[in-house]
Amino acid sequence: GDSVTQMEGPVTLSEEAFLTINCTYTATGYPSLFWYVQYPGEGLQLLLKATKADDKGSNKGFEATYRKETTSFHLEKGSVQVSDSAVYFCALSVKTGGGADGLTFGKGTHLIIQP
Amino acid sequence: EAGVVQSPRYKIIEKKQPVAFWCNPISGHNTLYWYRQNLGQGPELLIRYENEEAVDDSQLPKDRFSAERLKGVDSTLKIQPAELGDSAVYLCASSPRTGFNYGYTFGSGTRLTVV
Numbered sequence: 577g578d579s580v581t582q583m584e585g586p587v588t589l590s591e592e593a594f595l596t597i598n599c600t601y602t603a604t605g606y607p608s609l610f611w612y613v614q615y616p617g618e619g620l621q622l623l624l625k626a627t628k629a630d631d632k633g634s635n636k637g638f639e640a641t642y643r644k645e646t647t648s649f650h651l652e653k654g655s656v657q658v659s660d661s662a663v664y665f666c667a668l669s670v671k672t673g674g675g676a677d678g679l680t681f682g683k684g685t686h687l688i689i690q691p
Numbered sequence: 692e693a694g695v696v697q698s699p700r701y702k703i704i705e706k707k708q709p710v711a712f713w714c715n716p717i718s719g720h721n722t723l724y725w726y727r728q729n730l731g732q733g734p735e736l737l738i739r740y741e742n743e744e745a746v747d748d749s750q751l752p753k754d755r756f757s758a759e760r761l762k763g764v765d766s767t768l769k770i771q772p773a774e775l776g777d778s779a780v781y782l783c784a785s786s787p788r789t790g791f792n793y794g795y796t797f798g799s800g801t802r803l804t805v806v
């Protein structure tokens with residue numbers, strides 16, 4: 577079956593540090609890839625996505641590139657802020673029939689940014 | 692545009708009692724999903740609807756869980772009777788038919804505590 581593996585947290589960084597959160601996947605078909613973010617006390621928000629190989633998704637200074645050859649979708653940011661503290665989920669979706677299949681999530685990575 | 696609306700936000704019940712969660716998706720989104728998120732884990736798909744039809748309920752514990760989406764708009768997820776292990780956050784999400792390409796929008800969730 578489909579699965580997503582993320583680096584385990586918590587990940588603690590100082591403000592303005594470089595961030596990488598690793599994500600690899602296995603999928604039965606050709607997936608779309610997503611990063612969702614969950615801020616404390618809030619729901620899941622779509623951060624960025626990529627729907628085909630070599631696509632780069634980007635938003636709010638975060639970016640991730642769909643690497644089919646390494647089945648990876650690592651999340652990066654050049655300079656993190658305290659406000660980036662949250663839980664980050666990598667997820668995939670595989671198209672089935674004519675519809676939109678559900679998401680398969682990783683376990684999440686808790687990111688803590690210290691001032 | 693209103694997002695995905697869920698209610699109640701929190702629910703505390705005693706074991707063996709019934710409970711129901713309600714979800715109103717984004718207008719025009721044909722596909723609706725229910726997920727369960729256990730503490731410290733990523734969400735797991737319970738059921739997926741295309742309009743009023745449940746097209747994937749393979750992960751729904753059918754002995755105690757039921758769901759409906761009458762008229763293909765809002766949806767209700769029910770647990771009867773609830774068990775201690777059902778304590779989790781229940782998330783509803785919706786997508787256009789092409790959610791595979793455009794992403795999925797989540798509600799804020801219902802946090803269920805079974806005591």
